[in-house]
Amino acid sequence: MANRKVIAVFGATGSQGGSVAKALLESKHFAVRALTRDVTRPNALALQKLGAEVVKGDLNDKASVEAALKGAYGAFVVTNFWEHFSKDKEVCQGKMVADTAKHLGLKHVVYSGLENVERLSGGKLKVPHFDGKGEVEEYFWSIGVPMTSVRLAAYFENFLTTWKPWKAPDGDFYTLALPMGDVPMDGISVADVGAVVSSIFNSPEEFIGKAVGLSAEALTTQQYADVFSKSLGKEVRDAKITPEAYEKLGFPAAKELADMCRFYQMKPDRDVKLTHRLNPKVRSFSQFISENLGALKDL
Numbered sequence: 001m002a003n004r005k006v007i008a009v010f011g012a013t014g015s016q017g018g019s020v021a022k023a024l025l026e027s028k029h030f031a032v033r034a035l036t037r038d039v040t041r042p043n044a045l046a047l048q049k050l051g052a053e054v055v056k057g058d059l060n061d062k063a064s065v066e067a068a069l070k071g072a073y074g075a076f077v078v079t080n081f082w083e084h085f086s087k088d089k090e091v092c093q094g095k096m097v098a099d100t101a102k103h104l105g106l107k108h109v110v111y112s113g114l115e116n117v118e119r120l121s122g123g124k125l126k127v128p129h130f131d132g133k134g135e136v137e138e139y140f141w142s143i144g145v146p147m148t149s150v151r152l153a154a155y156f157e158n159f160l161t162t163w164k165p166w167k168a169p170d171g172d173f174y175t176l177a178l179p180m181g182d183v184p185m186d187g188i189s190v191a192d193v194g195a196v197v198s199s200i201f202n203s204p205e206e207f208i209g210k211a212v213g214l215s216a217e218a219l220t221t222q223q224y225a226d227v228f229s230k231s232l233g234k235e236v237r238d239a240k241i242t243p244e245a246y247e248k249l250g251f252p253a254a255k256e257l258a259d260m261c262r263f264y265q266m267k268p269d270r271d272v273k274l275t276h277r278l279n280p281k282v283r284s285f286s287q288f289i290s291e292n293l294g295a296l297k298d299l
């Protein structure tokens, strides 16, 4: 253990970082240094039990990040837009980590990036939780940090929360409101991302300097609905909602998510084949739902 190279994992108490920390610990190729703002959190203590070193690291505190990255070989970096809903703040945090990684000479950073949709669409679409990550991706590469960006498809886990089927008010069926028209949307369980990232850390020569789109599979809204119907034994239909109607639903990120789906309809590059090569156990949506029926028991 003592002579294993250290990978610092941001967001280790959360979904992405937690998945990455667990996969790295299981593979035993690297030692894991898990970062959190609160080292007493149950998720942090659970990682410690699995063999991780848990240290304090706050993306709003450069000194803590510098101390946490010192001596590390590499880092997995994820920032959480949804904690503050600010593109500027997410860019500021990402660039600070990039500068620190450069200064300390890290050998491989895997950054959870996404496309700069605003730029790619010539300003027509605005998806701040993508746009800021796109800006940070470019910054990492522009200052010469050896970095791989992983651009995740939508989590399958979203279908247990934000995109859970709704009971139709006027019938004995449920509807799935995903403004994708007939275009397939890529998805992946965030729990399966860790093994992909672990494989990327094992092949730096293949992946440094690249952006890799991750997806378990791409299904149309009707196909997602069909999986629900089959697994739940209840009829779930595509609500056939348009992005225009979706953005009027009135919840805080409705406009942003409508623009995200408009962007998804342009089919950004998510590589199903490569994802399966990097994690042969990556689950299909059908497998994912059948393993998570407990979260849908109130339907």
Ligand SMILES: NC(=O)c1ccc[n+]([C@@H]2O[C@H](COP(=O)([O-])OP(=O)(O)OC[C@H]3O[C@@H](n4cnc5c(N)ncnc54)[C@H](OP(=O)(O)O)[C@@H]3O)[C@@H](O)[C@H]2O)c1
Residues within 6 Å of the ligand: 010, 011, 012, 013, 014, 015, 016, 017, 035, 036, 037, 038, 041, 057, 058, 059, 060, 078, 079, 080, 081, 082, 083, 129, 152, 153, 154, 155, 158
């Ligand atoms: N949902 C999707 O479909 C999807 C798809 C692609 C990308 N994403 C992106 O994924 C990101 C969220 O990742 P997640 O799902 O893993 O989130 P999560 O489960 O909510 O976890 C958030 C993590 O971020 C850490 N964190 C937050 N603020 C921090 C700070 N100031 N300093 C240090 N650590 C901080 C938290 O650690 P502590 O609280 O322990 O400090 C926690 O571990 C978002 O930016 C989103 O855009 C989501």
